[in-house]
Amino acid sequence: MKIKLNGIEFEVTAVEPALREAILGDPVIAKAVWRDVYAWDAAAQEGKNTGPVTQNGAIPLANGLSFFVPKGEGAEKNESASRTSGERFLKALNVKSTIDVLKAMARLLGMPQKILPKEFDPLRPVASFTVRMHVEHSVLRLRNASRNLQAYLLVPGQIGFHHEITAIHDQAGYDALIAEKPELKTLTPLFLVPARTKANREMRATALMAQTRDLAEQAKGKSVEELPEALRMRIGRNQAELRMLAQAANQARQGQTGAKPRATA
Secondary structure (H helix, E strand, C coil), rough: CEEEEEEEEEEEEEEEEHHHHHHCCCCCHHHEEEEEEEEEECCCCCEEECCCCCCCCCCEEEEECCCCCCCCCCCEECCCCCCHHHHHHHHHHHHCCCCHHHHHHHHHHCCEECCCCHHHHHHHHCCCEEEEEEEEEEEEEEECCCEEEEEEEEEEEEEEEEEEEEEECCCHHHHHHHCCCHHHHHCCEEEEEECCCHHHHHHHHHHHHHHHHHHHHHHHCCHHHHHHHCCCHHHHHHHHHHHHHHHHHHHHHHHHHCCCCCCCC
């Protein structure tokens, strides 16, 4: 697929697995992959958001942008070349910062939000805890070959919430709660990020299908039982997201078919 940013056309393609991992491992990008979002103080019975939230208290799931350039054929980042690539990209688009580009991408892809899940609420009377959010991104290459411009777009697709007990306020109460609900010790609520626009659906599907082919190659010749648990779970999550995207696309087509014509001035 292709998109236009400030009149410049970019081809959108999936990235190679090793490059994807290198981009997501960049310390700057890693801050968007793992985020501190909430802290609860059982003694004071008060909680606070530890990351950005919207006016209604939801956590924004922003897109990301990287100008990652590797050193040679390896996965290490070439800081100087990456900085130069970013400067050239922004200058060509006639914008001052990546924020301007991300605002344009938000208009194209949407800006989803997520309210903190309530699954951790039973812990509130007995324990203090923190919550971190992990975001699984689709990573796509934006390239204009004629201008030698390139960037990598990160689109949120899956999110998971992980908690850590920081203090037990009521030991007896905590022990009783865990005995009743042992799943609270390892609870990790997972969610798929809705796709509200056609561009969002198509970009994520492009990246996910490439990932799925790579994962299938890793699983080739092995039974389900022989697959490492992490790989099996990754395949399952990717398939679930692809099904969700297909359903969203089908619903959008049905909505267009049933829509009434609108008059134009």
